[in-house]
Amino acid sequence: MNMAIRAGFTEAIPMSRRRLFGAYLEEARSECLRYLRAPGFMLPILLFPAVFYLMFGVLMVHGHDSAGLARFMLSSYVAFGVMAPGLFGFGVSLAIERDGGLLTLKRAMPEPPGAYLLGKMLMAMLAAGLVVLLLLVLAITMAGLSITLAQGLELLITGMLGVLPFCALGMWVGTLIKGQGAPGLLNLVYLPMAFLSGLWVPLPALPEVLRQTAPLWPAYHLHQLTQAALGLRSGSIFVHAGELLVFTVVFLLWAMWRLRRHG
Amino acid sequence: MNKLDQPVAALHGVVKRYGDVTAVDGLDLEVHRGELLALLGPNGAGKSSCVSLLLGLLRPDAGRAELFGRNPQHVDVRRRIGVMLQSAELPATLRVRELLRLTASYYPQPRDLAESARLAGVTDVLARPYAKLSGGQKRRVQFALALCGRPGVLFLDEPTVGMDIDARERLWWAMRTLVGEGCAVVLTTHYLEEAEVLATRVVVLGRGRVLSEGSVDTLRAHVASTRIRCISTLPAAMIAGWPGVEKVECGGEHLIIISSAEVEGLVRRLLDSDPALRDLEVRRAGLAEAFTQLTREAEAA
Structure with missing residues (x-):
């Protein structure tokens, strides 16, 4: 044992496959724990879509018998709610971690390649899953x-995968700006895009x-997929899924x- | 080359520019196993740039940086280093234990958690969230993260800033323990006494170049002056004429004599000339004086 330990100073000790996998797992676990414990992140992400859905999807629709x-x-509202963990989870945290030096430290440390992004991705998928579940519960209990x-x-699956293009977009925005300016900029992406995609006012009512x-x-494409999941649309979903995939890959690589x- | 002699970290003729400013100007530097190298220099001398180049965070414009003979950007060689940067905001909601577990998972054969915590003196805060720690405790946690992977070389950028005396001495003890195990340490610091106490070798940087390199004693010898302070009725002008005396100043009732020669003879002559002389204090120039003189020479050049 002691010999093996001493050897570390002169010889590189190979990283076993099991330990490498463990490192990815630890990173994902830490990232999830970290944000699930941060009320400043979780509460707006859960409450905004829930409150909007209750106001516009339950109270206003009630009695219309529709x-x-x-x-x-x-x-x-599922599409609207799923956008936030991606945009904010990736964008704001990346902007703040670039500013605070954590990203630099991670780059200097032997974190396995991609573990940082993978961890954040899983965290965003988990948060998106929670948003979808919450809205489902409200829909079944309150809207009947x-x-x-x-x-x-x-x-649920649409929401958890559908968060990924917004992760990529959020990450891209996070590389444009450092620190506390990011939430404002991301809201300028988030809210107009929700409107322009017909999430607040149905498209037929728009100019x-x-x-x-x-x-x-x-x-817009995510909305098509959530409609399809609820049986509101027939026809192929692959065009929309493909559009989202291309969008994700382009913004991720960019x-x-x-x-x-730029670091 | 024998593996044991191979430098664990090295810069070979490295140049790094930021726009018009040359931060590192053709620098050569080697770090060997089991040594504690202190990088000193005024602000802007290129210390942090050197560390960033060695860590692969910056790419040199010319020359090359190496860790264990390889490109620092390779993850395999980074598995053999530990890092503590000047400022890094770690995840606020994670507990110290979780931060240690995460960082240790990056390494092939880390220390066990309790040992890392003991070495860095963070055992009592393992269950606390990082955000709830004091500034000094945060630095100690960052130090624990740097050493937890059992690294062959440890980079510490201003590690003791914000620590109280106890914490600082504890960190010094830990650094010595690691060096004793064969780990090399690269330390940048503003506290010269820290380098004086710890360093086996000191490199003084100025404007991106090496101004001086050697042991603390070698560096001190660069300024071979001694300062004698006493209360005496002897006239300053007379002492100034003695051989070996460079300068005499009057500070209140005290005389301050700066000498560059062998000091024992001078003290004997002082005591012989003034039997009533009292409050005698003889002090060799320390690292601080040497450092000041070196950097001043560099400024003037």
């Missing part, structure tokens, strides 16, 4: 929607030019290139 509208509202188990699961440009925004260049 189950279709209530479902549509759920699909909208009947949702099958399959629909609920599809919505022609906004209806035409809506497919430019990833939130952000990683910027991080490597």
Whole structure:
């Protein structure tokens, strides 16, 4: 034992596969723990979509006797709620960690490649999952929607995967700005995009030019997928999933290139 | 080359510029196992740039930086180093124990958690969230993270800033323990007494170049002056004429004599000339004086 320990000063000790996997796991665990314990992060992410959904999706729809509208509202607020953990979890934390020196320290330490991003991604997926579950519970108990188990699961999976393009976008924004300016800038992305994608006012009620440009925004495609999960749309979902995948890859690579260049 | 002789960290002719400013100007530096190298220099001398270059956080514009003979950006060689940077805001809601567990997981054969905590003196705060710690405790936790991977070389950038005397001495003890185990330590500091107490070798930087390099004694010898302070009725002008006396000053009732020669003879002559002489104090120039003189010479050059 002692010999092996001494050897560390002269010989490189190989990192076993098991320990490497353990390092990825620890990173993800720490990242999740860290944010789930931060009320300043979790509360707005959970409460904003929940409160908006209760106001516009439950109270306003009530009495209209329109189950279709209530479902549509759920699909909208799920998409709206899923955007936040991605944008803010990645964007704000990256901007603050670049500013506070944590990112530099991580780069100097032998953190396995990609563990930092992977950990944040899992954290965002977990937070997105919580948002979807919360909205589902509200929809079933308060709005009285009947949702099958399959629909609920599809919505949950859509939300957890659907957070990824917003992680990539948030990360890209996080490379543009350092420190406390990030939340403001991200809100300027978040709220207008939600509106332009028809999450607040249904697209048919929007002006022609906004209806035409809506497919430019990833939130629009996510909304199509959440509608499909709730049985509001028929037809192929692959176009929208593909659009989101391309968007994710482009912004992820762009952000990683910027991080490597500008630190 | 024998593996034992191979430097654990090295800069070879490294140049680093930021725009028009040359932060590191053709620097050569080698760190060997089991040594504690102190990097000293005024602000802007290039200390932190050197550390960043050795860690692979900066790429040299010319020359090359190496850790264990390889590119520092390779994750395999970074698994053999420990790092404590000047400022790093660690995740506020994580507990100290969790931070240690996470960092230890990056290394192939880390120390066990209790040992890291004991070495760094953070055993009593393991269960506390990082945000609830005092400034000195945070620095100690950062030190624990630096040593937890059983590194072959440890980079400590101003480690004792914000620590009280006890904490600082505890950290010194830990550094000595690690060096005793064969670990090399690269230390940058503003506290010269820290370098004086700990360093086996001191490199003084100025404007991105090495101004001086050697043991603390070698560096001290650079300024071979001694300061004698006493209360005496002897006229200053007379002492100033004695051989070996460089300068005499009057400070209140005290005489302050700066000598560059062998001091024993001078003290004997002082005592012989004034039997009533009292309050005698003889002090060799320390690292502080040597450092001041070196950097002043560099400024003038």
